[in-house]
Amino acid sequence: DGWLAPASAEAAPEEHVARTYHQSHCGGMCSLACTVRDGRMVKVQPNGVGNPDFQTICLKGISEVAHIYGKGRVQTPLKRVGERGSGQFEPISWDEALDEVAELIKTTQDAYGRDSIMVLATAEADFGFLAPMLGAQTGGFDGIDVGTGNGLDPAMGFGAGYAMCAPEARDWQRSKLVLTVGSNYCESSLPNVFTFFDAKEAGAHMVTVDPHYSTTASKSDEWIPIEPGTDAALFLGMISHIIDNDLADEDFMAQHSTMPFLVDAETGLLIRDHEEIAPVDEAAEAEPETPEQNPYFVIDPVTGNPVHHTQCDTPAISGTTQVRGRNAVTVWDVLVEGQKPYTVDWAAEITGIPAERIASLAEEYAEGPSSLALGWGGNDKMTNADIAGHAAAVLVAITGNVGKPGAGVGVYVGQSYNSYAPALGAWALPEDWAAAASEVSIYDMPYRENNCHAAIFCGDIVAQHLANMNVTCDWADTLDFIVTMDPYFTEGAKWSDYILPCTSRFEYDEPFGNVKAGYSQIVIQEKIIDPLFEARTDLWIQRELASRLGLKAGIPESSVDRCNAILSTSTEPWVSELTVEKISENGAVWPVPDREVIREVVPDQVFPTPTGRMELYYDGMVPFDQQLPQWEPCTEIADESLRAQFPLQLTNTRTRFRIHNQFYDSDWLQLMYEPLVMLNPADMASRGLETGDVVRVFNDRGEFKVHAAANNAIRPGSVRIYEAATADYTVAGNLQNVTNNTMIERGYDLMCGPVIPFSDTLVEIEKA
Amino acid sequence: MELIKRYKVLAAILAVVVAVGVGCWVYQLIFGLTVTGMNNGTSWGLYITNFMFFVGLSAGGLIVASSASVFHITKFKAVALPAIILSTVCICAAGMFVLIDLGGIQRVWRILTGPNPTSPLLWDVCVITCYLIINVLYLVFMTRGNQHAVSIVSRFALPCAILVHSVTAWIFGLEAAKEGWYTAIMAPIFVASAMDSGLALLLVVLGVLKKAGIYDTSRELMAMLAGLLCTCVAVDAFFIFCEVLTMAYPGAAGAETLALLTTGPTAPFFWFEIICGLVIPFCILVFAKNRQSAVLINVACVLIVVGVFCKRVWLLFTAFIVPNVMGAPGIISGSSEAAHATGTASFAVLSSYAPTPIEILVAAGVISLVILAFMVLASKLIVERREK
Amino acid sequence: MTRLAIAINLDRCVGCHTCALSCKMQNNVPEGMLWNRVLTEDCDVVDGALGTYPNVTRTFLPVACQHCQNAACQRVCPTGATYKDDKGRVEIDYDKCIGCRMCMAACPYNARNFNWQTPVRVTGANYGDAEVPVRPKGVAEKCTLCRERTDRGEEPMCVVCCPAHARIFGDLDDPDSEISQTILNRKAWTLLENQGTRPSVHYFE
Ligand SMILES: Nc1nc2c(c(=O)[nH]1)N[C@H]1C(S)=C(S)[C@@H](COP(=O)(O)OP(=O)(O)OC[C@H]3O[C@@H](n4cnc5c(=O)[nH]c(N)nc54)[C@H](O)[C@@H]3O)O[C@H]1N2
Ligand SMILES: Nc1nc2c(c(=O)[nH]1)N[C@H]1C(S)=C(S)[C@@H](COP(=O)(O)OP(=O)(O)OC[C@H]3O[C@@H](n4cnc5c(=O)[nH]c(N)nc54)[C@H](O)[C@@H]3O)O[C@H]1N2
Ligand code: SF4
């Protein structure tokens, strides 16, 4: 009866819709509805399920319609034939590649131990089994995005060192002032940019402090230009103004901060009930004494006597006394004394912001409720970032702008992180599977003795995760082997011996790929299309390696099993009842119950610190005189003598046109942006440059070449480039060739170790 | 085919250029207008420039010939025949350029099935068709010696010639979107430049015919026509002055366009036309003594023709340069091949255009075809008839 | 009557170009073309600024076909290929387009794209909505106000995808529609009012 079938039925192309989630780093993890026609992905739309505020997408998600088929994909397993870094490879079969890699892993581990292999995966990769299965090390701290958090989070008691202690940005609607310092939210949180305008329209005063007239600055009610790397000075100046004008929130300080705690006037250490008791056994060492076991001292405002902080809810914030015969002052008094040099005029001098503006900003901020929106891309990427974070903590504490509607501090960027996060479970690994500790963090490996002999990089670690790329490459060249696994051919991949092609988010070999917690919802990856080229899923690659190493039993046999295990082992009952099939039926997203309610942090102003208070005084920093934030300029950009040679500070920031090193190969996105360095017209003119010229950007560490553009949005003396400009997409060379990898001494005593000061970089620019 | 035989080499060269032009046109049909330098910003180029130019060139002949019978300027009758031949081939060239410029020539019949009465292009197609018919009838009646019919046709010919130039002008002059085109004086300017370029071309051609011993025009008549030409140049200059003054005086948007015209990318064309196309020829022709010199007349005429071509160039292109809604990244080229670019270079904040070799060859082909056609018609209608 | 339109809130627009690319995807717009462009107004570089640091301003201006009530493009089109439909949209019948580009010269907004060549797509295949006709070389094209979507009662793709919620779609002839109300209350304007084209697309702050 084929003869009788209507012609039109045959002509109609087969079309279906499947859904997956997209990237996390942009803050989206958008659930996307993808239309497939004749086996090709032809349309990507926001998944239209639920409240429209949660149906997000941006130009990068849309561009995937062309990008996943693009020229940037690794199409087959590749084996290096040329010099490392030369980018010369030959295609090999999966069997050859996997056999050879497995063999290399075995030999290396036999020779140097299991931790001689380092496995590092970026946020987008799905290689969670690899490090535990191999017992490999994971490179320790990575020095990324921890600059501000290092200084802020110990005070807050949460944020993980990443300053992720802010409520969600929908809270801005309830703020009077939203003070953005060092973040370009309108680009770096593009999928949630509507929250910025919802707040603006609700009447919040949007003020952005940025050296450059960023997108966010231009969308704010007011832009306050600042000298790069001086955020801490601004905060210190504001703190002084608030102190001097009695604008501080004494109740908040007394009840919810360690301002009333007593400090030994000589040692500068907080006074506790007793000296740390020497540990009786090994296990006890790991557990420091709790404030209940070993309380701090405060002054009872009624008696004027020192008492345990546990015995007084509202202690005096100011006063001197004696404890155990030692002179003691409150933290507040130490602060007030220490702030004396940091006048508003001083801050004006350092930051370049007029003194009156600092004063009025301080007053407006103190009045509240105010949100202090910090960033990862501004002062965070400089050597003095922790001081800015710490100063922010003090500013927040003395004004009580936290833990109430419309008040908060931290990085608001990234709703895929910064929202209700349902607790997902995990696939149970065999008991003997565990990643090894790294005694040396990756950024120190070129400089310090360590046991890393080979690396498996899931993503571009070489070019993207480390500054001063020439040093990185020299180090990479010392490794016995490097394997890169990525859907795309990255800059770092050129230093690998093997490159294995992974599938993108849109390809899978089973109906379901993975399950994640996104923007206040659980999102799942459905198979949109079959793997393209010879790409294989991350899970498949891990399984194949495992079976060659005799470890296959620990890896789930199917990704559907894994998804359901992740759901069913959740500690939250509503999650554990879900299955991936059930979520699929619901539209591939499952909203967090009550997500319509704005997510708050510390609503009762009880902080998850040991004392339950904002702990502003950092005992551990006494050797560096940073127990309270003390101004210190950036190490490179404030170095006047170096500046004479390399007069321009190089700001590297994110852009809405890219996610880090991704999408450079996307034709559609190349239309809007190709790597360029932007200079103020005055800096262009003094160098005889014109828009469109190819320029050489250089310093003692190295150089790269890109096009230059004159832009009035750029601060004179500072230049701006979107980070991740790699050699394949610049005129020549990597941006990372010039970036600063100085790790300051204090950094090693900070919560997450030192931050890589990518933007604490001086360069000179000349016509190439 | 007297002339073809006599000028074998020239004819052969022209034929080769025509063949190359046709080849290029076929190439353009296959690959599309991307083979030209046009883009979304400057969406008309050399073809439309030539279209305007040839519409104008065809005017001189018909106006001279028809004034002969309409205004009984009997002296003009002497040159009516070559004038009409010239007019006919030029209007054919103009028509060819419009058709060549179409992206979808295979759908051109749609004009007939769904004409949109508000479109100046539609009316231009109509009047050009009428004009062509009139030219052909004129030729036919003239060669048959039917004086009565000639005088009837010429009564239609004159207004039709004016109309052709006006409607062509309105294709541009009615576009409010283009500051540089939108002016009521566009039609008078077109008529004036048609008169001067057409007459100048006619004089050049008459000079050539005379030299070649094909057609003899008296020195006196040449001088008279040159005098008429001088008046036309003056009128043309006057209209341009009116337009420029109106642009400049308010110091508003028009002044910006004028600044672009006098200093921008099209400025060389503007200044050539003003100085070499108007001032110099006028200074030559205004003296009766000079009008007696064949050489000086020829120099003046060639300058006028080239000057008017330059005028077509600045008139057309200046209006495209600055988009009304400005900003980066600008206008997207429409074809990465046309702009020879990918990535951000696919855009242009200010629009630009340069003809490609293909366009130039196609245009050269059309022009060669026109010259060949003129030679053939002149052989048939002038040389062979005279020999008979 | 119905007069479909979009109103764009320039205060909310962050110039992200999502509307430009969503349009490209939905409508199978080939390489080298965009029906919708996002301009950094009066600047010569994307994300540029007017003025001198630090006294600078910047406006992002998305520009597509304005669906003019008095459409210059429609007036000049010799074949009637460009027409105004019953929902107030200005559309092109590709079968009638002879590629004369009168409309391109006439459109004050440079809203139109021409198929200078046989359309090329990076993926080598058509993408977007299956109902959107594939245009041949030699015809003009432009924003259709997502004719296929809006006919199905859906919002235009650029409206659905705008992350800033800067775009409102609706019927100008319905005085109670969100778009009509917004235009009234926010004192919306149209681009190049002096051109007299009376666009349906509105802008407001
Ligand atoms: N100079 C300079 N350097 C910087 C910064 C800077 O400001 N300046 N910023 C730093 C910061 S803050 C960060 S967070 C890092 C970020 O640097 P990365 O963590 O490297 O950035 P991502 O974009 O997350 O990288 C994702 C990688 O995963 C791959 N990928 C994408 N999708 C998939 C997938 O579905 N499966 C798999 N297996 N892989 C996928 C991509 O091809 C890409 O190589 O960069 C840092 N580097
Ligand atoms: N589209 C997109 N979104 C992303 C990412 C991406 O790659 N693409 N990456 C994600 C990741 S991993 C991160 S870490 C976040 C980062 O997000 P953000 O923290 O918002 O960082 P950036 O976007 O780099 O913007 C930093 C801003 O700080 C300014 N700035 C530079 N130096 C200073 C300074 O010294 N002081 C002050 N006050 N300002 C300064 C810069 O000019 C810039 O406008 O973005 C996330 N979101
Ligand atoms: S890049 Fe980010 S914001 Fe854009 S679609 Fe993907 S997940 Fe969403």
Ligand code: SF4
């Ligand atoms: S998508 Fe929205 S915010 Fe982005 S450029 Fe378009 S209108 Fe502006």
Ligand code: SF4
């Ligand atoms: S914007 Fe241009 S193309 Fe669109 S209707 Fe108006 S004139 Fe026509």
Ligand code: SF4
């Ligand atoms: S190009 Fe097509 S739509 Fe435009 S005017 Fe000509 S026929 Fe009409």
Ligand code: SF4
């Ligand atoms: S309405 Fe549709 S066709 Fe028009 S710009 Fe928006 S997405 Fe493109």
Ligand SMILES: [Mo]
């Ligand atoms: Mo980051």
